[in-house]
Amino acid sequence: MDKTDSLKHIAIIMDGNGRWAKERDLPRSEGHSAGARRVIDIMESMRKHGISYVTLYAFSTENWKRSQEEVSFLMDLLAQFLDENQQKLKENKIRLLVTGRMEELPEFCVERLNKVIQSTSEDYQYTLILALNYGGRQEITDAVRKIGNKIKAGEIDPDSISEQTVADHLYLPGIPDPDLMIRTSGEERISNFLLWQLSYAEFYFTDIYWPDFDDAELDKAINTYYKRNRRFGGRP
Ligand code: IPE
Ligand code: IPE
Ligand code: MG
Numbered sequence: 001m002d003k004t005d006s007l008k009h010i011a012i013i014m015d016g017n018g019r020w021a022k023e024r025d026l027p028r029s030e031g032h033s034a035g036a037r038r039v040i041d042i043m044e045s046m047r048k049h050g051i052s053y054v055t056l057y058a059f060s061t062e063n064w065k066r067s068q069e070e071v072s073f074l075m076d077l078l079a080q081f082l083d084e085n086q087q088k089l090k091e092n093k094i095r096l097l098v099t100g101r102m103e104e105l106p107e108f109c110v111e112r113l114n115k116v117i118q119s120t121s122e123d124y125q126y127t128l129i130l131a132l133n134y135g136g137r138q139e140i141t142d143a144v145r146k147i148g149n150k151i152k153a154g155e156i157d158p159d160s161i162s163e164q165t166v167a168d169h170l171y172l173p174g175i176p177d178p179d180l181m182i183r184t185s186g187e188e189r190i191s192n193f194l195l196w197q198l199s200y201a202e203f204y205f206t207d208i209y210w211p212d213f214d215d216a217e218l219d220k221a222i223n224t225y226y227k228r229n230r231r232f233g234g235r236p
Contacts, residue, residue, distance in 0.1 A: 007225060009053035011178035011201065013193055014038070016185025016209030023209075029073045034211035036081050043085075043094055045215050046126050049222060053127045053175060055099065057193050061135030075106050078132070082112040086119060095124035099171045100134030101142075129172065136195030143169035170196060177201065180225045184210045202228045 014035055021031030039056060046054055059074060089096055096116045103110060113132075146169045150156040156165070167173060177197045183189075186207040190198065204221045206213070 007049070007051055007179050007222060009055070009176050009178045009180075010051055010221075011055040011057070011181045011194055011198065012042075013057045013181070013183040013187075013191060014210040014213075015183060015187055017211060019185060020209035020211045028070060031209075031211060032074060032077055036077055038211055038213055039081065040085065040088070041215060042218070043088065043092060043128060045218050046094065046128070047092060048215070049218075051126070053129065053178075055129040055131060055178060055194070057131045057134065057191075059100075059132045059134070060192055061101070061133055061138050062192060064133075075109055078105075078109050079112050082109075082116050086116050089116065089120050089128070093123065093125040094128050095120040095126070097127060097129045097172060097175075098132055099129055099139070100132045101138065102132060104133050127175070129175070131193065134171075135192045136190075137192060139171055140166075140196060142171070166196070180204060180221065182206070182221050184208050184213050200230070200232055202230065 017031035017035040018028045019031075020034065021028050024030075042054060042056070045051075058078070063074075064071060096113075098113055098117065102113060105113070109132075113130075143166055147156060147161065147165065151158055177199070178194065178201045181190075181194070181198055181201045182204045184206055186205070188205045202225055204224055206217065206221070208217055
């Protein structure tokens with residue numbers, strides 16, 4: 001691969017926390033805690049590999065279907081993660097961004113997220129994007145609504161709508177599309193993740209559960225990526 005195919009953005013569906021815990025006779029919550037520790041390692045791997053953007057699927061719009069106990073554990077874990085890692089993000093020059101309907105998360109999470117987003121927004125080299133209350137269809141639906149309102153207000157001419165117009169109305173306009181999408185735990189589906197942005201991403205699936213996905217596993221994924229031949233519809 002030449003430089004134009006360099007790896008700028010990795011998106012990860014962090015799956016398998018529950019099964020990891022089950023294999024160890026532990027409650028699902030232990031799997032989620034172990035999974036959160038992996039996120040810290042990923043922050044270090046970003047620097048090592050010089051990857052500018054990492055998007056992590058942490059909570060989908062469908063995950064509200066889980067038990068109230070599990071949902072509230074995940075929200076507490078998010079708050080704890082932010083409290084414990086705000087400083088580390090700053091030190092490592094990583095800014096935090098969120099994609100998803102963040103405002104529908106519990107107040108104590110929104111407050112902390114805004115605080116960390118704010119405090120890491122300057123002097124950064126890397127970007128960590130947490131997909132929280134995120135759904136790809138919801139993101140596209142929200143973009144259509146925003147564009148519709150602008151048409152109504154006379155700010156957009158419907159005949160001028162291009163792919164760029166749609167991209168500009170997604171949750172995080174200006175972030176380059178992921179080059180590589182990794183899903184752990186053996187499931188091979190997209191589960192409503194980044195439907196628009198993944199249109200030409202390389203997919204990498206591994207049976208490893210997320211709490212076991214360490215730097216060596218990430219190396220494997222990255223090496224596989226560099227062996228792929230990205231054609232984008234053209235000829236090599
Ligand atoms: C991924 O692990 C974490 C979230 C979806 C929040 P799961 O909780 O989906 O783990 P499995 O799929 O049950 O093993
Ligand atoms: C996808 O995992 C969402 C996250 C990792 C946050 P799920 O475990 O929720 O996905 P399905 O239900 O297996 O498709
Ligand atoms: Mg799962």
